[in-house]
Amino acid sequence: MRITCPLCGDRDLREFTYGGAAVYMDRPGADADLDALDAYLHLRDNPAGPTEELWSHDMGCRAWLKVRRDTVTHEILGTALAAEAKRGAG
Amino acid sequence: MRYSALRLLKEGLTGQKGWTPHWRDPAPKDDYDIVLIGGGGHGLSTAYYLAKNHGLTNVAVLEKGYLGGGNVGRNTTIVRANYFLDGNSQFYSHSLKLWEGLEQELNYNVMHSQRGLINLFHSDGQRDAFARRGNAMVNQGDDAILLDREGVREHLPYLDFDNTRFPVYGGLLHPRGGTARHDAVAWGYARGADRRGVDLIQNCEVTGIDVAAGRVTGVQTTRGPIRARKVGIVTAGRSGQVAAMAGMRLPIESHVLQAFVTEGLKPVIDHVVSFGMGHFYISQSDKGGLVFGGDLDFYASYAQRGNLPMAEHVMEAGMTLMPMIGKARVLRSWGGIMDMTPDGSPIIDKTHIDGLYVDCGWCYGGFKAVPASGWCFAHLIARDAPHEVAAKYRLDRFRTGHLLDEEGTGSQHNLH
Numbered sequence: 001m002r003i004t005c006p007l008c009g010d011r012d013l014r015e016f017t018y019g020g021a022a023v024y025m026d027r028p029g030a031d032a033d034l035d036a037l038d039a040y041l042h043l044r045d046n047p048a049g050p051t052e053e054l055w056s057h058d059m060g061c062r063a064w065l066k067v068r069r070d071t072v073t074h075e076i077l078g079t080a081l082a083a084e085a086k087r088g089a090g
Numbered sequence: 091m092r093y094s095a096l097r098l099l100k101e102g103l104t105g106q107k108g109w110t111p112h113w114r115d116p117a118p119k120d121d122y123d124i125v126l127i128g129g130g131g132h133g134l135s136t137a138y139y140l141a142k143n144h145g146l147t148n149v150a151v152l153e154k155g156y157l158g159g160g161n162v163g164r165n166t167t168i169v170r171a172n173y174f175l176d177g178n179s180q181f182y183s184h185s186l187k188l189w190e191g192l193e194q195e196l197n198y199n200v201m202h203s204q205r206g207l208i209n210l211f212h213s214d215g216q217r218d219a220f221a222r223r224g225n226a227m228v229n230q231g232d233d234a235i236l237l238d239r240e241g242v243r244e245h246l247p248y249l250d251f252d253n254t255r256f257p258v259y260g261g262l263l264h265p266r267g268g269t270a271r272h273d274a275v276a277w278g279y280a281r282g283a284d285r286r287g288v289d290l291i292q293n294c295e296v297t298g299i300d301v302a303a304g305r306v307t308g309v310q311t312t313r314g315p316i317r318a319r320k321v322g323i324v325t326a327g328r329s330g331q332v333a334a335m336a337g338m339r340l341p342i343e344s345h346v347l348q349a350f351v352t353e354g355l356k357p358v359i360d361h362v363v364s365f366g367m368g369h370f371y372i373s374q375s376d377k378g379g380l381v382f383g384g385d386l387d388f389y390a391s392y393a394q395r396g397n398l399p400m401a402e403h404v405m406e407a408g409m410t411l412m413p414m415i416g417k418a419r420v421l422r423s424w425g426g427i428m429d430m431t432p433d434g435s436p437i438i439d440k441t442h443i444d445g446l447y448v449d450c451g452w453c454y455g456g457f458k459a460v461p462a463s464g465w466c467f468a469h470l471i472a473r474d475a476p477h478e479v480a481a482k483y484r485l486d487r488f489r490t491g492h493l494l495d496e497e498g499t500g501s502q503h504n505l506h
């Protein structure tokens with residue numbers, strides 16, 4: 001598996017660390033109830049197919065990336081800097 | 091068909107023509123009391139104990155492929171009871187006791203081999219942690235012996251004891267730990283369940299779960315709809331997808347775990363050896379292949395194959411620990427899909443839907459659990475109350491904070 005870092009280009013899997021599903025970017029507020037926190041921390045859609053997740057380019061630029069990836073084929077379908085993805089969504 | 095010495099002799103003298111299939115191949119009926127989704131180790135053992143312990147035989151196991159074609163036939167077959175936490179400890183202890191009587195129980199040779207498991211340690215701190223674990227195991231009624239360096243050398247003379255990064259300080263020996271023949275476990279339970287009247291239905295994928303007014307009423311399958319009063323989801327790595335058919339999200343993320351086997355060799359590794367610091371463990375199969383593996387690939391996957399970095403890492407760790415294996419040629423590698431929970435422990439529980447139950451979250455340790463999981467899941471389904479040794483495997487324990495984090499690595503699915 002190779003992941004295209006928006007800053008560093010096409011790089012080997014060894015340089016990256018998986019950081020879990022992209023829902024980690026949408027942390028519920030301090031006043032959120034237990035169910036919202038449970039969903040955020042534990043419950044997962046866990047799709048077989050395209051999914052969105054976070055990867056850190058640890059051995060490169062150290063940026064957090066939001067990656068669209070197919071969990072069945074391991075194909076990378078798209079990458080963006082997590083910070084920019086967040087701004088775009090926000 | 092039962093096995094006996096007499097039968098073997100007779101078949102040997104008459105050209106082996108009298109053996110018949112182990113189980114029937116029934117068409118699905120329209121209606122069952124209980125439907126189990128998934129014909130892996132856990133689904134089959136659940137079916138067996140529903141019939142055996144609870145007299146419930148109007149039961150079907152629906153398997154989308156063939157029986158035993160999932161993780162139960164893909165794992166590295168280690169069977170042990172060396173857990174630490176209250177909740178895990180009783181459960182795996184119960185499971186190991188069931189393993190010890192399994193061949194008699196099923197009249198089937200599952201090749202359970204209690205060759206001893208040694209977990210190595212490489213520092214004083216780790217020694218203390220293993221001493222504590224060993225004491226917990228002994229308190230639970232299981233066996234554990236703390237070995238010093240020379241003690242390990244008597245068992246495993248071929249290790250590189252003076253490795254600079256991880257010198258071997260000693261090990262925790264669990265004499266009753268060992269391995270078993272994975273396929274035979276599935277087949278033995280399947281035959282036992284079939285003989286008691288359970289329908290084992292292969293090539294039957296569940297595509298929907300019917301719920302009406304908060305109660306399960308049946309399932310949709312590729313072989314037509316089937317009504318049921320109770321439905322159990324026992325689909326390991328596919329649990330998330332199957333639960334989604336009932337509108338549920340589980341605390342599970344599916345990950346890939348790889349394993350490797352070499353060409354057959356003369357007996358050389360007599361134990362199961364676990365080198366936790368290097369993320370490597372190994373045993374030798376009865377055919378002679380060295381069977382070994384390491385950690386998850388650490389990203390979500392349904393691919394049943396991993397990537398090269400973890401393969402390389404596992405080989406490196408093996409070479410670090412026991413350089414002698416470097417000459418063996420690797421024959422095959424493969425991957426299986428692991429249902430990872432946020433604390434690394436399983437779930438055996440009811441759901442918020444009446445009559446719908448789940449048995450999942452086995453992570454990479456569910457083979458040893460096959461007997462006790464079936465025992466406890468059958469109890470739960472039959473009596474609608476948890477079995478005492480599985481009472482902590484609650485579906486809502488993450489929400490309530492009652493985690494069973496055996497390794498203390500924290501609440502994320504890929505950390506266990």
Ligand SMILES: Cc1cc2nc3c(=O)[nH]c(=O)nc-3n(C[C@H](O)[C@H](O)[C@H](O)COP(=O)(O)OP(=O)(O)OC[C@H]3O[C@@H](n4cnc5c(N)ncnc54)[C@H](O)[C@@H]3O)c2cc1C
Nearest residue numbers: 128130131132154160161162165166168296426456457458
């Ligand atoms: C490489 C590797 C090494 C391992 N090593 C060990 C070990 O040493 N010791 C240990 O204790 N554990 C080990 N495990 C873990 C163990 O194999 C699993 O935890 C356990 O087998 C899972 O339970 P199961 O046998 O019921 O799963 P499976 O055999 O996977 O059964 C689930 C079944 O459900 C079926 N299914 C899925 N979806 C549907 C559907 N929609 N309709 C109908 N059927 C469906 C699947 O086809 C499958 O047959 C290892 C796993 C792997 C992959």
Ligand SMILES: [Zn+2]
Nearest residue numbers: 005008057061
């Ligand atoms: Zn980068």
